[in-house]
Amino acid sequence: MKSLLTSALPYANGPLHLGHLAGAYLPADIYARYLRLMGREVLWVCGSDEHGAAITLRAKKEGIDPRDIIDKYHALNKGSFEALGISFDYYHRTSAPLHHETSQEFFTKLLKRGDQFEIKTTEQYYDPEANQFLADRYIKGTCPNCGSENAFGDQCENCGKDLSPTELINPVSTISGAKPELRETKHWFFRLDEHETWLKEWIQTGKVDGVQLHDPKDWKKHVVGQCMSWLDGGLMPRSITRDLDWGIQVPDAPGKVLYVWFDAPIGYISSTKQWAIENGGNWEDWWKGDDSELVHFIGKDNIVFHCIVFPAMLKAHGEYNLPVNVPANQFLNFEGDKFSKSRGWGIELQEYVEEFKDFPNSEDAIRWALIRNLPEQQDADFTWDGFTEYHDKDLADKLGNFINRVTVLTHKYFGGRVPEGAHTQVQSEVTEAVYKIGQDIEAFRFKDAATSFVELASFGNTYLQDAAPWSLFKANPDDPAIAETMYHCAQIAAALALTCTPFIPFSADRLRAVLNQIPATNGDWQLAMDTLAAGRPLLPSGHELGEAGVLFPKIIDRKDDSRNAIIQKQRDKMAAVLAAKTETDAAPEQEAREAFKPEMTFDDFLKMDLRTATILTAEKVKKSSKLLHLTIDLGSEQRSVVSGIAKHFTPEEVVGRQVVCVTNLAPRKMAGVLSEAMILMAEDGEGKLVFVSPPTGFGNGWTVR
Incomplete structure (x- = not known):
């Protein structure tokens, strides 16, 4: 069975940060490396998404060509991935001619079917000052769902609600700040509504047309939940063209380009095609047929597109396989807050690579810290204290210490060669651990797999300490228990050196070199399982070991503070950001404010009924x-x-609060619950909310003027 893996195409409009790595790329790398070690056929494709509205928006602001931006960040992000061991089989880009051809062919195929598109003339926002129609991301306004004033025309990033620009309250152009006008324009709409019935069955049961394609119990609950929330709300035709000059041209429609969320997932197909051209393969072998399965690795903000929109596109086209799983991760925060480039909060991948270049095992140190805290089922938080603890306790104290002790003692007692031994309960423990780590990876439980790996290292240390061959040797150098102990320790060491490969590949190569083994390659995990199942050793008697030394120099080290100094530099940066925020908070008149909205008449204001309430x-x-x-x-x-x-608030925190409400908004249902008013909130530049409240003891229902 072939395994085709994809990771969300990152926007080529800026450097990626640790949150991106933990979301769609590190989990996929663990999975891909494991499958290769099991001898499976794997193709993992990705690439830069280079047609997003954010790219053109940035280009307009900086007065440069979009090509300058995408070339810079495609190279930067690709280099960061390579430096951190992200082992894509092919990393493409959507500006490539082959991707344009593939996307246009895909569009044309659906168009020729006759029932997948409807062409509609609709009213779309137009910026009269910039003289152009506005793409969804060129419009901001107030979210009708949660009231956030920073919602975009396609989605509110505060509540996650999928929007259309005309739903926004008080929309403004992000290009000029002008109030946009509605003007008529023609667009192609994908009939997503026609796919609602089979999509619902597929998500809930894993079946399409009576054929079982996946087991729904294998999908994460939050993935299924988000999909069903969308499906239960009813699907609508979705516009897949835009009035822009940057993107993939719609065939025979001058001035129209394909919507980025239509062309971006097709990038997985064009990346596969380019790989096949350069490697003499057949791309269709990976996308079509019963002997290949597709898995998408994404963040939770991309669930709907990969579980509803793209599958509908694939089925509408015909012949393409649907994903067997979409193990979307939640979000990773940084030291208790969201990553923010504007505030300097967090650390970018390239920044980490450069600033930690003198840190031993830096690539694996960050990989391991992220793996141990992956946001698999809920949002997680990266901290430098956690980074230090995972490195020193797991890698230095447990893994590195064990490997070093095994090699030192084997050299001391047996000239560096693995002594004679037999299959015992220790071997059974090793076999079970290798199997458990693999099963967790196959089930996309990467944190559990890492925990099982640490437990194997802990087992090795405990076994060696309890057996105490140094005490046995002191009492009787010929005691056979010494050989038995070191034989089993060698097997545990070999298992650790193999099973750490998906997690910390750079260190894995060093560990295997210490054990006088070549780097793990395709099929080695399966070979190890077969060897253990047959009762044979991973390292046979007589195998000569190398010498380890200090494999993972500790960060907290009284004799050498150089590694902790690198971490302290990052803490100092954080302190500076917090100090700047404190200073800004102390002088609010100097803090940047959101632009004022377009003026309205006094009569417009009088239409709002503002009241006090509790x-x-x-x-x-x-x-x-x-x-x-x-x-x-x-x-x-x-x-x-x-x-x-x-x-922002727990239910207990808000009960009893006095607030100000807009009471004459038309009632509407949100998440199935009727809402008959809107609470007014104030939001600062960091997104913190506070209630707009009357003085304590003020009555309810009084008008606010």
Whole structure:
């Protein structure tokens, strides 16, 4: 069975950070390396997404050509991946001619079917100052779902709601700041609604047309939950063209380009094609037929596109395989806050590579810290303290210390050669551990696999300490238990050197060199399992070991502070960012503010009915991490309100608060709960929310003017 793996195409408009690595690339690398070690046929493709609106927006602001931006960041990010051991089989780019051809052919095939597109003339926002139609990401406004004033025309990044530009409240152009005008334009809409029935069955049961394609129990709950939330809300035709001059031209439609979320996933196909051209393969062998399976590695913000939109495109085209799994990760934060380039909060991949170049095992140190804290089921937090602890306790104290002791003692007692031994319960423990690590990886439980690996290293240390061959040798140098102990320790060491390969590949090569083995290659994991199952040793008696020395110099070391100094430099940067924030908070008149909205008339203002109220009850909305369901007292009546503040306040924190509400908004349902008003909040530059409240003791239902 062939395994075709994809990772989300990163935008080539800036450097990637650790959160990106932990989301779609490091998990895929672990999985790809493991499958190769099992002897499977693997093709892992990725590449730069170079047609996003963010790229053209940045180019316009900087007065340069978009090509200058994508060339710079394609090379930068590709180099960062390579430096950190991300083992793509091919890393393509969507600006390549082959990708343009592939996307246009895909579009044309669907167009010729006659039932997959509808062409509609619609009203779209137009910037009268910039003299151009606005793509979704060129428009910002207030989210109708959660009230965030920084929602884009395609999605609110605060609550995750998928939007269309016309749903935004008080929209403005991000290009000029002007209020956009609605003008007529023609676009192609993909009939996503026609795919709703089979998509729902496929997500829930894994079946399409009665054929079992995957086991839904193998999919992460948050992936299925997000998909069903979308499907239960009903699918609508989705525009897949834009009025832009940067992108893939729609055939026979001057001035129109394919929407980036239509062409980007096709990049997986064009990347496979380019790999096949350069390696003498057949790309269709990987995308079509029963002997190949497709797995998408993404972050949670891309779930809908990879589980609903792209599968619908593939099925509409015909012949293409659907993904058997989409093991999307949640988000990784940095030291308790979101990564932010503008605030200098976090660390970029290239920055890490450069600043940690003198740090021993730097590539694997960051890989290991991220693996031990992957955001697989919920958001996680990277900290430098955690980085230090995982390195020193796991890699230095447990793994490195064990390998060093085994080689030193084997040289001391047996001239460096593995002594005679027999299969015992220790070998059974090793066999079970190797199997368990592999099973966890196959099930996309990478944190569990890493934990099992650490447990194997701990088992080795405990076994060696309890057996105490140095004490046995002191009492009787010819005691056969010494040979038995060192024989089993050699087997544990060999298992560790093999099973760490998917996690810390650079160190794995060094460990195997210490054991006088060549680097692990395709099929070696399967060979090891077969060897262990047959009761044979991974390192036979008489095999000569090398010498280890200090494999993982500790960060916290009283004799050498150089490695901790590198970490301290990062902590100092954080302190500077926090100090700057504190200083800015102390002088708010100097802090940058969001641009003022276009003016309105006094009559427009009088249309808003603002009232004081008190929150009586609060509870979390089911299947939503961002919404709270509130009951408010308006003096003369009580109302139900749904507010997107769950990530800022617990239900207990808001009960009893006095607030100001907009009471004459049309009622609407959010996540199935009726909302009959909107709570007013103030938001600072860091996204922190505070209630707009009347003075303590003020009555409910009074008008705010």
